[in-house]
Amino acid sequence: QTHLVQAYEPNFFRYLKDAGYYIQWHGKNDMFSQAAFPLSVSNWTSSTGIAFGTHHYPFGEPGYYSFLYNASEKYSNDSKANGDYKAILYSVEFLQNDPQEPFVLFIPGIGSHPPYSAPKDYYNKYSADQVAKLAPLRPVNVTNKPKYIDNIVKYRNLETLDQSVFNKINAIYLGRVSYVDWMLGELVSAIDALPDIAKNTAIFVTSDHGDFSGDYHLVEKWPGGLDDILTRVPLIGRIPGGVKGNVVDAPVNVFDLFYTLTDMAKCRLTSRTYTLLAVCCHS
Helix, strand or coil, X not given: CCCCEXXXXXCHHHHHHHXXXXXEEECCCCCECCCCHHHHCXXXXXXXXXXXXXXXXXXXXXXXXXXXECCCCCCCCCCCCCHHHHHHHHHHHHHHCCCCCCEEEECCCCCCCCCECCCHHXXXXXXXXXXXXXXXXXXXXXXXXCCHHHHHHHHCCCCCCCHHHHHHHHHHHHHHHHHHHHHHHHHHHHHHCCHHHHCCCCEEXXXXXXCCCCHHHCCCCCCCCXXXXXXXXXXXXXXXXXXXXXXXXXXXXXXXXXXXXXXXXXXXXXXXXXXXXHHHHCC
């Protein structure tokens, strides 16, 4: 666990917990070591995951390492099969039962991460033909791209796959994104049904990275890649009294979010940088 945050290292959640916030966490933990976790989190359930189907390609065939899977036999509202949705239900239950305030509710799910599969009712939400016509993928063999792109295609044995396969991968990925959108809507609806909580609760939604999902005939992500499809991830914020519908095109640093949230929580830090409150509160 040496790569995880250690007990002697400061972190966002520990700042808030030390400031009196109750930290409720529903989802995966890719961040804290065993010693750091209780110092930074008040309560945790490890509900995470999406119901996947089986491999689309048999082992040994080209495409096996494409992460393309068949549809799950489970539906989106099956909380036993879909840990991400169970985390949403746990979160709604937390909100509806007079939670200790102030609180932070953190829900780190699998989201749309590979493999490319989805619950039965979202797997075919979009088609490969729709991707080809409405949002064509970026072509393979683009000039001035790093050599690792060609190497990944070869390493994963994807060279012989037809363009339609990558269109299908992207269509399934978009279906998964829509599933995440639906779960977010369930959470926001639960918050809005509780006026005393809604008027005092800020909501922020983001992701740690994007996904090739068929662009350049690539799948998943490459840790050293800086393509916009990997780095241009959504950041949506809703704060009480904030401006509605304001869109900012400028890039945002993860540290901007850290300082924005600690600023809202009135945490005293030894350093300070730009926060996003100005763009959240003014158009």
